[in-house]
Amino acid sequence: MRISTKGRYALRLMLDIAMQEADKPISIKDIAKRQMISEKYLEQIISILNKAGYVKSIRGAQGGYVLRRKPQEYTVGMILRTTEGSLAPVECVGEEACECDRMADCVTQKIWQKINDAVNDVVDHITLEDLLNWQKEKQDEQ
Amino acid sequence: MRISTKGRYALRLMLDIAMQEADKPISIKDIAKRQMISEKYLEQIISILNKAGYVKSIRGAQGGYVLRRKPQEYTVGMILRTTEGSLAPVECVGEEACECDRMADCVTQKIWQKINDAVNDVVDHITLEDLLNWQKEKQDEQ
């Protein structure tokens, strides 16, 4: 039931950009340095976010990435799902739910559905702005 | 965020035994046939359940397995956690939560904690008896 580095890095990536001055392009190099994540790996992850239209890329020297929308318009669920794929605990629930032979008399399916709903309820109600606020609170504590 | 076959098979395994006549040993061979799961693989899984004290094994001819407790005394969470290991979405939350360098200013940790709580809340409130009842309902429908 683990969330992979892809999804976790994607969140830190988006939060990192959100924390910088808006409209100023942030380079992968800088993010990688701050977040201590491999540059090349971040490149791949941000490319997913780019194709999803979550960030805008600016090529060439002094280029980088900026957020396409305001932080409150991104949910954690959106970011995790685009990078991780479905968050469903099994294939047979969630967005592209498949059917299996045993579907008719399968009672465990009900469990997976409940888990899926519970997880989505959490991630779809936390926005990037929430993370920003939590970050600020943490910094004020210190 | 997937639950592996180990946990899913374990659940079907326990439910299969619970559905048969209590106190009558059920053999792996029979379970495997009914559930269409590899005998040898089931053997490994039930051995985990056996070591956890969830089933009692009866060796020799006419042997098999029986439940040690009543169906209402097993939660789905118990079964999944013993077979799957922790259900936590990341290492740094859950039972044996580790600490990492970035712990102090890590805001994503809060997300993982919430997911963990939500998942556990679901699986710890469904018992094997609930599954049994759902199964009966399904059969009555047909």
Add this chain to the structure above:
DNA sequence: TGTTATCCTATTGTTTTACTATGATTTATT
């Protein structure tokens, strides 16, 4: 004493994960 079952451990093939590597393309700066 044979048959039926569990018990135990090792091995294997596949897939996923988490990167690393190489090189092309674009653009601001000098």
Add this chain to the structure above:
DNA sequence: AATAAATCATAGTAAAACAATAGGATAACA
């Protein structure tokens, strides 16, 4: 115009996890 700094695209790879298979030892009923 040349250079440097950045993104873009795709291929490769080592390690771990997953999902079994395989083989034989042990136990008990008949």
